[in-house]
Amino acid sequence: MSTSDQTELCYPHLGNSSCRRTVRPHSVSVLLHIILSSISVLTVTLNLMVIITISHFKKLHTPTNFLLLSLAVSDFCVGFLFIFQILLMDGCWYLSAGWCVFYTVFVVVVTSASIGTVVLIAIDRYIAVCDPLHYPTKVTVNRAKICVVLCWVCSGFCHTVRLKDNIEHPGEFNSCIGECVASAHPVSRITGVVLNFIFPVTIILLLYVRVFVVAVSQARAMHSHVAVVTPHGSLKVYRSELKAARVLGVVVVVFLMSIFPFYIVSLLAGPTKVSLSFLVFVICLYLFNSCVNPMIYVFLYPWFRKSLKYILSFQILKSGSSEANIL
Template identity: 55%
Template sequence: MQAVDENELCFPTLFNSSCRKTNHPPSISMLIYFTLSSISVLTIIPNVLLVIAIIHFRKLHSPTNFLLLSLAVSDFLVGFLISFQIMLMDGCWYLGDIMCAMYLFLDYVITSVSGGTMVLISVDRYVAVCNPLYYPSKVTAGKSKMCILLCWASAVVFHSLLLKNNLQNPGRYKSCYGECVVVVEYIGEILDLFFSFIGPITVIIVLYSRVFVVAVSQARSMRSRVAAVTLHGSVRVKAKKSEMKAAMILGVVVVVFFLCTCPYYCVALMAQDTGVSTSSVAFLLFYFNSTLNPLIYALFYPWFRKSVKIILTLQILKPGSCDTNLM
């Protein structure tokens, strides 16, 4: 029987029941640490700035921006969870069974909330572009907040039931000390896959397909009438352009979400060993989606760039700064 060096164990004092560490070459360890740390920082800071901006500035209190706020909160939590992945580089969990269960539970919840928020964004744009006359009455800030609350609550309740055994008896499925794992029944995995990915993606594709068709139709209509509009008509044309521009920007967010999450779920759906490198790339891409979202806002939304400048220069502390016009 081959002897095991104590340095290879997560808990050397528990020689007979400790898990073994995952040994990486120093260069690989540094690369993993640098990559995960960079993604974590680049995810947390911009999303915190976005959360502060939407909460502080009253001009940003719109139904669409409240949805972006929900997405930013979930993205911030993703950046926070990445720090735990850094700790797991050697394959050992040192924070105990309760923290392990809560960490994985939060991971499940955030994943579902991100998908649910994307669905709400798609519905918001669908109503704004396809039914613009009814948008102000159908989509209000209060209704937006209620939908966001229901999205978070349903994700928490669903995964509390899904992970009930793991939450009631943390660590019951671990095979050795230093392992952080949860076990979900096969039917539960299928439900989670549908709840967090297949269902949201299906709804998003259907709604945005309709939005794209209507946007193209409206663009052609506006081009044909642009030379003969009255002042009132020009205002209406500008409003339509603004709604379509918002739809296109949020469409980019949805497409990025799809491209980043699809490989991860495809690996999970195939339920087979696809190799360490492929799984690792899909895993990193899944988390990297939360880093890209605020960068998309910074690229396309002038109000986000202005708000960040005000926050970083501490002008946000001035009296009346919450009423600053960022548009």
């Protein structure tokens, strides 16, 4: 076996039983590792800031923010899982089969919980904008917490069942040594696409279309000085809810743009029918969304920018800092 052939194998000493890896120029490989590692660190750091902010400051303990907290937790986990994707960038898995199972199952559970949380956010904004008078009674902190817990539990249960064979027989479905794949029945794979993409995306789009229609009609009413029969001060509350809907609408749009290519590949082409480089790209784009979300908060949420100053200046360590009004 020639030296050039050996460099294309994940485990050269195993010969033909080893998987082949994608060979890139050293400079390109180093650059990709630096970029992806930076994204991983940035994702973990920014989402940790969101988690600390919402958890610490009592003024932020609202139903909407608890949903954002759930999204930040899932994004925080994705930041760590990015490390495994970096290991797979060249098509070789150098860890044990058990770690492969952990990665494949956990990444599906976390991303599924993230998608479920985005659906809950869309429902929250729909009620806040379309039925503002009953929002405080329909959407409470306790109900938001229960929905978040159910979202995570259902995600964990469903995908653990779907990938049961992989969990019970680690590495059995690998075609060569150095591969890390999750095998699922075609029906199970289609079901996963429906539950994780088609169904939630349909709900999200329908709800936000309705929110947009209501927002436009309310804006026209306000510009036309039409009297709205609502309690005093409710117009100010409505504007606040509408602003929150716009911010979270940006989160949803970016989220859909990030996951769309991955599920199109999964549904139409199938991961085995595309090049490794393109597959790595769509997966990284899918995971990169977890880094974008907290950036959106930085630019569009004043309270997040203010809380960052508290954290970075260590004022958060002072007694009574949790009572600070950062809104």
